Amino acid sequence: MAMASYTRPMMRVFLVQTAQGLTPSSGGYKANISLLRSLSAQGHATTQICYAFEQEITQHAARAAAKGIEPGMTDTVVPLVDREGNSHKVIVKTFTDEHKVHNVVLSRGEFNAGFPSNVLSLRMQVLVKFFSDHITEFKPTHVIFNDPITMKITDTHPERKTFKRVNIIHTAEQLPFGPFCAGVDGHCLSPRVENAMLRKLDGIWSVSMAVKEYAWKYGQLVTTFLVHPPSTYLDQATGGMPVVRNNIDKEDIGMVNPCPHKGLSILVALARKFPHMNFVTWRSWGSRTAHLQQLQALPNVTIEPTTSNTDEIWDRIKVLLVPSLWHEAWGIVVTEAQLRGIPVIASDAGGLPEAKIGLPYCIPVKEVTGERHANGDYVVPDQDIAPWEQALEKVMADREEYKALQALTATKAGDWLRGLDPRGHEKWLLSMMEEK
Incomplete structure (x- = not known):
């Protein structure tokens, strides 16, 4: 039968x-x-x-x-x-x-x-x-x-x-x-x-x-x-794998959504430590006027408006900073950058180590505890900036280090994405319909 x-x-x-x-x-x-x-x-x-x-x-x-x-x-x-x-x-x-x-x-x-x-x-x-x-x-x-x-x-x-x-x-x-x-x-x-x-x-x-x-x-x-x-x-225009960038000769170091719990203090410290380096930030939902004013006072920092076209970011930067200090859920921007072969220097807050998938660099930080200022901002603990300085200087100054990290990042991130189950969420939702 x-x-x-x-x-x-x-x-x-x-x-x-x-x-x-x-x-x-x-x-x-x-x-x-x-x-x-x-x-x-x-x-x-x-x-x-x-x-x-x-x-x-x-x-x-x-x-x-x-x-x-x-x-x-x-x-x-x-x-x-x-x-x-x-x-x-x-x-x-x-x-x-x-x-x-x-x-x-x-x-x-x-x-x-x-x-x-x-x-x-x-x-x-x-x-x-x-x-x-x-x-x-x-x-x-x-x-x-x-x-x-x-x-x-x-x-x-x-x-x-x-x-x-x-x-x-x-x-x-x-x-x-x-x-x-x-x-x-x-x-x-x-x-x-x-x-x-x-x-x-x-x-x-x-x-x-x-x-x-x-x-x-x-x-x-x-x-x-x-x-x-x-x-x-996936690439939003083609629906295929993202295009790997070759940004070794770019000069900008990028960060998205500068605000205290996203690691604004680390960005400011790095910009002061390396006045010869160029930093660019894209403002987003957490970026208040007071936060942006701190960056406007630094001559080597450029502030860009919010963008939904992230290719503007990936075509421009050599390295992405994700120095978050709150309990990140995942960090989609980390995955997006790595799939394009762009090295990411991130903190180990919340789910960021998961998004990093074992790639360098993932730097320990002191996360916010939940305590807040009167204006609603989280109270941010003082951070050890030395590991950030060392990682950034190595990636920006050592061409061989960058080339090796770029290739490793693109390869490992691509393999990770191809290994995901495209029907995982569908199966989970369907399973609910089978429950009595």
Whole structure:
């Protein structure tokens, strides 16, 4: 008798994307959208709620059309009534992108103007209604999120029993326990309530062993460790392996997101120690005016605006510094650089040793403890700068050392990426559907 062939069930995956914009530079956004694109490529129905500027929507829809995918753009005004009976209008656009992901987009500028973040109660009322309605309309098998608002919405959703709820832990600050609880704005709005809700989820994805161990150590919370989907690290234009750079004759030393807990003090110390070297930083979500002013006072430091096109970084720098002092979840920027053969000098904070995959250099640091200044910045312990000075001088001055490290970095990082299971996340999500 012939064996019946196994038919893989199709999932309907609904992602709530809290990042502001369709192409923000944060690692968490990249992980979220890469997961959705991977699942779409594997034949599953995917949709996300997100925020975007008008020009971003136009650009993404045009790219879809260029690849023969009908974006099916819609533009509607959705009336909403808050608990006080006041009427509001939300501009919503929808389209299908080049990865066949359906996007339900809140116009970022108009939404922030109509529902400012300082009027949190009104903003929450609108989002709860909006998210809940779209979950009902899409009829998902899984709802994926990394924010407390969606966790609360799905906890009491009328159709709660028809879908699995999955939380992605991108930072220790998201977790409602431990020394870093509520260390980032927008996380842990109500730790006690969120802690209880976490225990009722169908799955929690930790993006590193460091996060998984933190969740267990401080909250006895069981999570699943999965490396980011391989597509997170593929070339975004071609979908293939990243192009290895030959940047031995470049002069810039790069760092992304300069701020205290990302190692601003180490960058400043190195720039002062080596006034003949050129440093360039790309500002990001943690870079406040006071932080940038420290760098502006240094003549050998250039500050660039945030970029979502990381090729601008990889085409420019000889070495990447990642001197982070907080409990990093993974450090996507480390992996991105190494895949392109760019040596990375990183700290050993949190999940950075995992991202380094045994490559030089990974330097011990004194991590932040969770103590914070009045302005919200973490209190940063004094650091031993000598190992950073030695590593940077060796890589920048010794051409043979650089050439050998460049080749080793590109080869080992490429082998690591090719060794990942491209269906790992799909298998995990499907396994939830088999559970009774």
